[in-house]
Amino acid sequence: MARYTIEGRTGAWEVVVGLEVHCQVITKSKLFSGASAVFGDSQNCSVSTIDAGYPGMLPVINQYAVEQTVRTGLGINGKINKYSAFDRKNYFYADLPTGYQISQFFHPIVTDGWLEVTRENGEVKKIGIERIHIEQDAGKSIHGQVKGKTFIDLNRAGVTLMEIVTKPEMESPEDAGNFVRKLRAIVRYLGTCDGNMDEGSMRCDVNVSVNRPGDGFGTRVEVKNVNSIRFVKEAVEVEARRQIDAYESGEPVTQETRLFDSDKLETRAMRSKEFAIDYRYFPDPDLVTLVLADDMVARIRDTMPELPDAKKQRFIDEYKLTEYDARQLVSEKEVAEYFETAAKGNDAKKVANWILGDLFALLNSEGKDITESPISAENLGKLVGLIGNNTISGKIAKDVFAIMEKKKKSPEVIVEEQGLKQVSDTGAIEAEIDKVIAANPDKVSEYKGGKDKLLGWFVGQVMAATKGKANPGILNEMLKKKLG
Ligand code: ADP
Ligand code: MG
8 A cells, every 4th residue: 555645745754653651660668779669659759768779879770660661671582681781870969869770771670572553544554663662760850830940759650661663664643643552552452651741651752753755764863752652643643744844944953852842833942963962871880780590580471461463463353343443342351341241142233333323423522541430341231132132123222322421320220211222023013004094094095105215104103102112023013004
């Protein structure tokens, strides 16, 4: 299929994107100290002497943080390196008390991963992942609380981050958004990062370049700290446009770091390459080589949960869903769980339709996610069951669904209380049909004279008379017979 391009004034341009994604690792304590890594403590209350950079303190690695990174590495099909090492990334900032961040520069723990994303047009694109390395987060500077003063909160200092660096293999805003969405689903399935971008537990640096079809890569510009999937897509879009405009106006594009302004939809220069920081990376002398025990890696491998792609395939095989529906349902672990609960003993395809249609529309309109759904999976399953065993029609089910949302009752109770049971009693339906026929002799003769379309009108009349409860199958059949 043709590659995505952006049309400039002077022709088409290709876009190249590479991402650096920082994920805060789910652990109880910090990467090199026993202080709590759990978000929400009072300021500076989860800080050890190690995090505060006291002289003479020595870091001790958190094994669980390492295991979480290994788990993530396996989740993105990466090579888990038995040997990796920690390096110091040196820079001065008030919220970095040691004057350096411990990271993995020369020998990261995971290399050579990949994951696949599905484009809107159905095409599957494999995106390479260069590396995952482990590093510490810095503290937080709080500006503007008191005029002229900046406060420092070190609770975040020393919390574990994984930095996931892709190859420059995404070709459009869509690819970049899909990659982040897929990666976020994977870390959530794994329980290694909560993926909450608006809270900053997952943030992206977006590298963008443009080139003419057939040419090599253009100069890369890095857009820092983009914190939602929509912003990632927009940042690629506007930065690519800016570069195209520059090239087409004969201005150079320089390698630099920029910031994305989501209100103005533009990127702004932050620092250029000449002012790039020299981090003077060197191996941290306080830490020995990180050696992974084979049995530890094997244990993690054996306890990996079912990930989105595998779950999608199982949904297709087991529940006979379409690829598209299965993909939507596995995009979040909680949605997949909801689906499987609701589908138990019911028509799975119908359940999928209700979730992806009516339920998602409802959740969207209320700004809720599936865990806050006013309709439980069990109840949605029961509703589909009631249609399946002909207790209610599909049309009445829509009404029951609306009542379920408001009343939080099971569909059986609602159907019972409101007398919504479908009338399948042929005698009762026949009586209504006879009444309609008797009251409309002109319509009957028109129908008999060849106006077949009138059948629908008769169905409507009888349906109205039974308040929509007549079993549509029986009604149709009977009407046809009666009208000859
Ligand atoms: P640095 O450490 O200086 O940021 P890296 O080599 O780690 O440099 O690359 C950072 C990111 O830039 C990677 O995600 C990579 O895929 C991406 N990248 C490299 N070249 C390009 C390019 N021409 N266009 C877009 N992204 C690129
Ligand atoms: Mg970088």
